[in-house]
Amino acid sequence: MDILHYTEAHEAFRKRLRAFCEKEITPHVEEWEASHIVPKSAWKAMGAGGFLCTNAPAEYGGHGLDFLYSVIVAEELARTNHTGLAAPLHSDIVVPYIVSYGSEEIKKKYIPGCTSGDIITAVAMTEPDAGSDVAAMTTIAVEEGDEVVLNGSKTFITNGINADLVVVAAKDPAAENPHQAVSLYIVEDGTPGFTRGRHLEKMGFHSQDTAELFFTNCRIPRKNLLGEKNMGFVMLMEKLQQERLICAVMAQFAVEIMMEAVVGYCKGTKDTTGKPYSKHQAVNFQLVEMMTEAHIGRVFMEKLVADHMEGKNVVRETCMAKYWHTDLTQTISNQVLDLIGEEATAERSLILRGWRDLRVLPIFAGTNEIMKLVVGKMSGL
Known part of the structure; x- marks a missing residue:
């Protein structure tokens, strides 16, 4: 007996996605590998085809489909034998933070663009001296009136160059317990104080734009907080x-x-x-x-x-x-x-x-x- 049950709708989606990959992705992989980045136009094409944010709620601009569609996207992208178009990270790891913890304003503002491919997302956790240990991060967030000021750096951030929107983890320097000090914030591309560092050269994942990110007195609205303050962990x-x-x-x-x-x-x-x-x-x-x-x-x-x-x-x-x-x-x-x-x-x-x-x-x-x-x-x- 099969464990997963794919419907005719699932298989039609798979067939359509496989045809899309054969036409729009695979012929360009060598070019993307050489340039170490996937053009934003490819992300927009994925969005136009209905292949991004398949699980995001329809009322906020997503497709409202079940998780099997995410599994299909991961499988068909694996067949293209490259890693640059990191749709599973975008759709199934980063955007769910917005869906689950974003305010109504944030959801309505960003999820439609994430679904269409007009907004590419990244999540910034890893730091030069803090990887898997989130509590050891040193990027800080200090509230000043209606704003939050971010200072710190992140590294090995997938989609770091292309990202239009970054979910950033930062600590409250006044908190005593490091596990109760982390908050998650949304930072838009172009925000003053938010800059990109090196486009990192790597052993593999050549077509994936992995980068350093820097936040220097980066001011964002307090309403860009995801969920509750200090509940990031x-x-x-x-x-x-x-x-x-x-x-x-x-x-x-x-x-x-x-x-x-x-x-x-x-x-x-x-x-x-x-x-x-x-x-x-x-x-x-x-x-x-x-x-x-x-x-x-x-x-x-x-x-x-x-x-x-x-x-x-x-x-x-x-x-x-x-x-x-x-x-x-x-x-x-x-x-x-x-x-x-x-x-x-x-x-x-x-x-x-x-x-x-x-x-x-x-x-x-x-x-x-x-x-x-x-x-x-x-x-x-």
């Missing part, structure tokens, strides 16, 4: 489940794309005697083991998606999935590289791009070591 924890789940979903699809490539290669490539590689027992067994792990991952991921859609609390399990699925990408991508050999190490090889892009997955969105700490704590260890 709680809000981050509340959104952890979907964020970790999205990471696991993306990792699972990356594994499956890698598997399609290596199975096709081993079945279609012959040795000097004319025997396909896949018919050699050593290769055959390795492929079967990899296929089994990919299948286990699919079942685990789909069960968590189903539980999440039913509103169940699976924070512990999604943390398990985030570390397990992203660790699996490392194992599978290394084995794929070994099986294909020298051909896979050429710069023109899509396998090499995938191998480089996947390496960061255990590190970002909370390191896998942090995931294990969370699981251990929640398990009473």
Whole structure:
């Protein structure tokens, strides 16, 4: 019995999105990889096609669809073999903060643009000396009348160059408890005191615009606060489940794309005697083991998606999935590289791009070591 049940509407959406990707994304990936950024026009095309913010409430300009549409978007984007058009981050990680914690004014002002692709979002948590430990951040927010003044820096911010809207985490310097000091604020592009630093060069994720952000006496309206003051840490924890789940979903699809490539290669490539590689027992067994792990991952991921859609609390399990699925990408991508050999190490090889892009997955969105700490704590260890 299938765990996830896709309707005809889901499949029609998938078919339409796949055609869009084949026409509007895949032909441009090499150009985007070389320029290290995806043009804003591509985001607007995604929005015009109805592929952004599928879960955002319709009354605020979103599409009001279920989470399976997000899963479909993640899967079809994985097939394009690039990471620059980070729609899952925008639609399923950043915009939900606005949906859940924004005032009516904020929701009506920003969600329509986020859905259309006219507004690209980013979330600014990581700092030069503070990554997974949110309480250790040093960016501060000080209230002055009807304004809040931000000072500090952020780094490794996805969509950092393209972002029209950034959700920024900052601390109240007067708060005694660091876990009760963090607040989340919306900062628009063009706000005085908000500047971008380096467009970071990275090992992988070449088409993704990752950047440093700086806030120097950056003044924003107090009404740009999301939720309650000093409740940012709680809000981050509340959104952890979907964020970790999205990471696991993306990792699972990356594994499956890698598997399609290596199975096709081993079945279609012959040795000097004319025997396909896949018919050699050593290769055959390795492929079967990899296929089994990919299948286990699919079942685990789909069960968590189903539980999440039913509103169940699976924070512990999604943390398990985030570390397990992203660790699996490392194992599978290394084995794929070994099986294909020298051909896979050429710069023109899509396998090499995938191998480089996947390496960061255990590190970002909370390191896998942090995931294990969370699981251990929640398990009473």
